[in-house]
Amino acid sequence: MQINPKTVKKQFEKSLTTYNENAVVQNLMAEKLVNELVKFRSNFESVLELGCGAGLLTKKIVENVRFSKYFANDLVENSEKYVKSIVPEAVFYCGNAQRIKPSRKVDLIVSNAMFQWIDNLSKISENCKNSLNPSGILAFTSFSPENYKEIKDLTGLSLEYKTFDAVKEIFEKDFEIIYSEEFRHTMNFSSPLEVLAHMKNTGVNSLNSKHWTVGEVKEFCAEYMEKYPQNPLTYAGMIFICKR
Numbered sequence: 001m002q003i004n005p006k007t008v009k010k011q012f013e014k015s016l017t018t019y020n021e022n023a024v025v026q027n028l029m030a031e032k033l034v035n036e037l038v039k040f041r042s043n044f045e046s047v048l049e050l051g052c053g054a055g056l057l058t059k060k061i062v063e064n065v066r067f068s069k070y071f072a073n074d075l076v077e078n079s080e081k082y083v084k085s086i087v088p089e090a091v092f093y094c095g096n097a098q099r100i101k102p103s104r105k106v107d108l109i110v111s112n113a114m115f116q117w118i119d120n121l122s123k124i125s126e127n128c129k130n131s132l133n134p135s136g137i138l139a140f141t142s143f144s145p146e147n148y149k150e151i152k153d154l155t156g157l158s159l160e161y162k163t164f165d166a167v168k169e170i171f172e173k174d175f176e177i178i179y180s181e182e183f184r185h186t187m188n189f190s191s192p193l194e195v196l197a198h199m200k201n202t203g204v205n206s207l208n209s210k211h212w213t214v215g216e217v218k219e220f221c222a223e224y225m226e227k228y229p230q231n232p233l234t235y236a237g238m239i240f241i242c243k244r
């Protein structure tokens with residue numbers, strides 16, 4: 001599926017208010033990312049967060065990392081409000097993370113559950129390198145091809161997730177990878193409709209691109225229950241901590 005930032009923006013705009021309470025796995029990812037990051041370093045003069053959303057990761061950075069300047073970015077304008085409720089003096093850059101240029105170089109770039117929406121990872125790797133001071137750190141999480149495998153299996157719809165090895169190869173060109181990990185987490189729901197609601201509430205409505213008729217939804221639910229009686233939804237992702 002082609003990534004269209006306008007569609008991505010629309011999906012996340014709608015889900016900002018429901019995101020944090022539904023994004024169970026993204027919350028675990030943010031926690032893991034920060035836990036691993038602080039093992040290397042927990043004091044940075046300046047931080048840039050890409051795709052900050054409703055501030056799940058922002059909150060964990062504030063609780064665990066010392067910094068004096070916070071720059072945050074998201075495609076969605078309203079995200080500024082969430083970030084500023086956590087870091088009131090944060091500077092917010094609204095727009096595509098692939099194109100933003102912070103006013104100065106920073107010491108840490110972080111991003112949780114966003115890089116899967118970037119179609120040119122080589123470009124963002126290079127941009128991050130150029131936005132970091134020497135010895136600066138880029139710490140991010142993303143998703144891999146097994147993510148939402150049940151949905152792909154039944155509908156054929158999926159983002160073109162890159163494998164762990166492909167992501168590693170891209171970032172290795174610009175950074176020394178000091179930590180990396182693959183993870184998997186399965187959530188179980190009480191019905192396929194709840195699976196769909198969960199995806200919608202976390203902004204990942206990959207079924208959005210096509211309007212489903214009531215009949216199609218019923219058919220999807222019937223197939224889901226037959227093939228996946230426990231109504232699971234697989235999350236599969238990766239964590240990278242890279243040093244400039």
Ligand SMILES: C[S@@+](CC[C@H](N)C(=O)[O-])C[C@H]1O[C@@H](n2cnc3c(N)ncnc32)[C@H](O)[C@@H]1O
Nearest residue numbers: 012051052053056057074075096097112113117
């Ligand atoms: C799954 S949410 C993660 C939000 C947050 N990082 C967290 O830890 O919960 C992905 C966020 O990335 C943003 N996003 C997606 N593509 C983006 C892009 N190209 N540039 C900037 N933000 C983007 C979305 O608007 C959304 O807020």
